[in-house]
Amino acid sequence: MQFCSCFGCGKGLDRKKKVKTEPSWRVFSLKELHAATNSFNYDNKLGEGGFGSVYWGQLWDGSQIAVKRLKAWNSKEATEFATDVEILARVLHKNLLSIRGYCVEGQERLIVYEYMPNLSLVSHLHGQHSSESLLDWTRRMNIAVTSAQAIAYLHHFATPRIIHGDVRASNVLLDSEFEARVTDFGYWKLMPDGAANKTTKGNNNGYLSPECIESGVESDLGDVYSFGVLLLELVTGKRPIEKTNLTTKRGITEWVLPLVYERKFGEIVDRRLNGKYVEEELKRVVLVGLMCAQIELEKRPTMSEVVEMLLNESKEKMAQLEAYPLFNGNNGVEAVDESSEIISEEKHHQKQELE
Numbered sequence: 277m278q279f280c281s282c283f284g285c286g287k288g289l290d291r292k293k294k295v296k297t298e299p300s301w302r303v304f305s306l307k308e309l310h311a312a313t314n315s316f317n318y319d320n321k322l323g324e325g326g327f328g329s330v331y332w333g334q335l336w337d338g339s340q341i342a343v344k345r346l347k348a349w350n351s352k353e354a355t356e357f358a359t360d361v362e363i364l365a366r367v368l369h370k371n372l373l374s375i376r377g378y379c380v381e382g383q384e385r386l387i388v389y390e391y392m393p394n395l396s397l398v399s400h401l402h403g404q405h406s407s408e409s410l411l412d413w414t415r416r417m418n419i420a421v422t423s424a425q426a427i428a429y430l431h432h433f434a435t436p437r438i439i440h441g442d443v444r445a446s447n448v449l450l451d452s453e454f455e456a457r458v459t460d461f462g463y464w465k466l467m468p469d470g471a472a473n474k475t476t477k478g479n480n481n482g483y484l485s486p487e488c489i490e491s492g493v494e495s496d497l498g499d500v501y502s503f504g505v506l507l508l509e510l511v512t513g514k515r516p517i518e519k520t521n522l523t524t525k526r527g528i529t530e531w532v533l534p535l536v537y538e539r540k541f542g543e544i545v546d547r548r549l550n551g552k553y554v555e556e557e558l559k560r561v562v563l564v565g566l567m568c569a570q571i572e573l574e575k576r577p578t579m580s581e582v583v584e585m586l587l588n589e590s591k592e593k594m595a596q597l598e599a600y601p602l603f604n605g606n607n608g609v610e611a612v613d614e615s616s617e618i619i620s621e622e623k624h625h626q627k628q629e630l631e
């Protein structure tokens with residue numbers, strides 16, 4: 277008897293017969309997840325977000341998992357939750373974090389993911405790994421392209437189409453090769469009514485588009501805006517919003533754009549790279565990031581166009597990009613986000629609410 281050593285090559289199969297594919301996810305029991313995470317031990321905790329806490333775990337077969345234990349899920353029915361996770365689990369792309377399954381028992385709602393050994397982009401830019409400088413230029417470029425591809429897939433190719441709704445550095449995880457694995461997409465689907473507003477839209481984290489802050493409605497172009505901020509954060513190493521003094525804050529686009537007018541790209545790039553970067557690529561990422569983070573949503577590119585621009589190395593394309601009115605002094609001055617104004621307006625509203 278001979279076996280086909282090439283996995284998935286299809287030799288020896290009757291092509292007319294439909295190949296029954298196993299779902300890539302399964303239902304876990306609470307008991308199994310307790311065993312995997314040492315009963316959700318504090319030492320296993322990887323972090324905490326607006327939706328719940330995430331724990332590292334190991335299954336009986338030795339594979340590593342990350343278990344998100346959701347909070348405030350009482351109003352989401354078990355069957356509805358299971359259906360939603362199953363829909364999200366079917367969205368497969370090499371740069372999206374895979375869902376391995378879920379658990380619904382009593383009030384517990386848990387989602388089981390693949391474990392990402394290099395944790396999140398935010399931990400490398402501003403968190404526990406930031407001093408190790410593991411993100412060299414090649415890795416940063418790769419993260420820019422692979423995360424763009426993942427979001428473009430959600431917008432243009434997934435069935436159903438998915439708006440991410442929370443694009444930011446903590447939702448870009450990194451695999452063993454430091455490629456992006458975008459996570460937390462479509463969470464609004466899993467949220468009981470109103471909870472999404474509390475976690476993502478209640479505060480301006482610097483990633484939210486002006487129209488989303490105003491209306492609370494997420495859109496694909498809102499994702500594009502957030503992705504633009506993320507691109508700038510990736511190459512500058514700065515947070516989306518930074519304090520300039522005790523009372524004022526400044527959005528990343530406001531800081532970058534004047535330097536672009538003067539073509540001072542060397543002052544924009546993250547100093548931790550010690551000058552080791554490819555100038556043309558830096559320009560491309562910065563200009564694409566600013567195009568995405570424009571106030572006027574109809575001027576923003578789609579995510580497919582973003583991928584194309586990031587990958588296009590031609591001199592003509594770069595010249596076209598540089599000639600864009602936004603990057604030439606006064607023409608574009610009002611086109612990018614004036615986040616500090618938004619923040620002060622927000623503060624004003626908050627103050628009024630408190631009064």
Ligand SMILES: Nc1ncnc2c1ncn2[C@@H]1O[C@H](COP(=O)(O)OP(=O)(O)OP(=O)(O)O)[C@@H](O)[C@H]1O
Pocket residue numbers: 322323324325326327328329330342344373389390391392393395396399442446447449460475
């Ligand atoms: N699959 C995973 N592999 C490794 N680490 C993970 C994984 N999922 C999450 N984490 C870690 O857990 C932390 C918390 O994740 P979580 O998604 O709950 O919150 P967040 O993304 O920081 O915030 P929010 O959920 O409000 O957007 C992340 O920053 C990341 O470091």
